[in-house]
Amino acid sequence: MSNYRIQGATGEWEVIIGLEVHAQITTAAKLFSGAATAFGAEPNAQVSLIDAAMPGMLPVPNQECIRQAVRTGLAIDAQINSYSRFDRKNYFYADLPQGYQISQLYHPIVGEGHVDISLDDKNPDAEVKRIGVERIHVEQDAGKLMHDQHPTMSYVDLNRSGVALMEIVSRPDMRSPAEAGAYLRKLRSILRYVGSCDGNMEEGSMRADVNVSVRKVGDELGTRTETKNVNSVRFVMATVEHEANRQVDVLESGGKIVQETRLFDPDTGTTRSMRSKEDAHDYRYFPDPDLLPLVLEPGFIEDCRASLPELPDAKRHRYETVLGLTPYAAGVLTAEVETALWFEALADATAAAQAKTKAEVAKQASNWLLSEFFGALNKIGRTLENSPVGPEAAAELLALVGNSTISGTIAKQVLEKMLETGDGAGVIVEREGLKQTSDTGAIDAAIAGILAANADKVAQYKGGKEALFGFFVGQTMKVMQGKANPQVVNELLKKALG
Numbered sequence: 001m002s003n004y005r006i007q008g009a010t011g012e013w014e015v016i017i018g019l020e021v022h023a024q025i026t027t028a029a030k031l032f033s034g035a036a037t038a039f040g041a042e043p044n045a046q047v048s049l050i051d052a053a054m055p056g057m058l059p060v061p062n063q064e065c066i067r068q069a070v071r072t073g074l075a076i077d078a079q080i081n082s083y084s085r086f087d088r089k090n091y092f093y094a095d096l097p098q099g100y101q102i103s104q105l106y107h108p109i110v111g112e113g114h115v116d117i118s119l120d121d122k123n124p125d126a127e128v129k130r131i132g133v134e135r136i137h138v139e140q141d142a143g144k145l146m147h148d149q150h151p152t153m154s155y156v157d158l159n160r161s162g163v164a165l166m167e168i169v170s171r172p173d174m175r176s177p178a179e180a181g182a183y184l185r186k187l188r189s190i191l192r193y194v195g196s197c198d199g200n201m202e203e204g205s206m207r208a209d210v211n212v213s214v215r216k217v218g219d220e221l222g223t224r225t226e227t228k229n230v231n232s233v234r235f236v237m238a239t240v241e242h243e244a245n246r247q248v249d250v251l252e253s254g255g256k257i258v259q260e261t262r263l264f265d266p267d268t269g270t271t272r273s274m275r276s277k278e279d280a281h282d283y284r285y286f287p288d289p290d291l292l293p294l295v296l297e298p299g300f301i302e303d304c305r306a307s308l309p310e311l312p313d314a315k316r317h318r319y320e321t322v323l324g325l326t327p328y329a330a331g332v333l334t335a336e337v338e339t340a341l342w343f344e345a346l347a348d349a350t351a352a353a354q355a356k357t358k359a360e361v362a363k364q365a366s367n368w369l370l371s372e373f374f375g376a377l378n379k380i381g382r383t384l385e386n387s388p389v390g391p392e393a394a395a396e397l398l399a400l401v402g403n404s405t406i407s408g409t410i411a412k413q414v415l416e417k418m419l420e421t422g423d424g425a426g427v428i429v430e431r432e433g434l435k436q437t438s439d440t441g442a443i444d445a446a447i448a449g450i451l452a453a454n455a456d457k458v459a460q461y462k463g464g465k466e467a468l469f470g471f472f473v474g475q476t477m478k479v480m481q482g483k484a485n486p487q488v489v490n491e492l493l494k495k496a497l498g
């Protein structure tokens, strides 16, 4: 699907990308303790004795974290392992008081699955590429060191210590920055639909380790580097771009790529070496003796499956086939779960207000949302989530257009007033006298005035310049302040010019 290549001095290079995404599980409590997980609390206000690794404390798995990991696995069509186990990954960090992280190396809870991406926004059904997911395992997050609080000392905040993460490991199936970006956006969209992670990359609840290598087309895989904790889609794409070009430069000047961990610097758009990469055996993984293996009953897995909502691809296809929307519109409306829910509420309310079926009003609702409403919201710096106009209020406006009470032009003005004042469409139309008129007397009077003032154009029109008809329509609507029924204007103008 992508023929992305780097043109080197010695020929064309192919880029191989795999992503390891750490996604914070949306739960009230941590993975093995009852401490809270809310973002933005005072440092060390959400730390239990378990999170602080006091001697003798025992971890107890939080069932909700397990449930969300299983639901996520089902959402990417993955193998759910009814037997999994927790392992200790031993390493020392000042923000990890246990001295080890509880993770799952040998027996992850979720096995092989996949995420389908498309690079064609205009037609998301075209050129679909399947990106393999090797596994999802559940593990603890570490705390946070703060180096800017004191001139000579570092502080530690353990609020995040022990928070549940899913590590979602892709196959090295991506071949361009655009594919990496599309995969990350699609994965985030699925997590948000499922509700297992809020996908908020700025707050660190989703971050990606970016594995990149390059090779001449057809060669064996090259040595990869891993750039850690990249926290936006744009930065992931920039990491791939920079790192691939750097590797080509190194290889073409006779150097070797070393397997290492690197850091992305958003200020310069470049990566730099952090430390040479450890292999799994360096961590001395072993089964955590404090925790029994995790055995999932079939009924539990089926309950998880039954709790899944309609997912983005299924929803998009339904919008196309059942609601008759274009692939483009269906793609935009389903990309984020909030947009899809808003659209559905609008379509339901619009159908009810106009006594029609949802399929009959879907196009009107979709066109209006995509072309008018998003633009108007953007102008006042709002989004659907904090919009002063909800789906019910919008449906009232659409109904006024649908039954010809107001014209489409007037509807734009009414929407602006709605956003400004929070008043309903009907109230505004009544108050400001914006109702569309089919009063032929008033329209005829307006036409007579316009024809008298533009005798030259009338002559040209009668002489065969028919394109001028639009000019007369525009002038009439202007005099009528946009309130004349366009159909009536057309008829009366034809008569007057005939």
Ligand code: MN
Pocket: 022, 139, 167
């Ligand atoms: Mn990890």
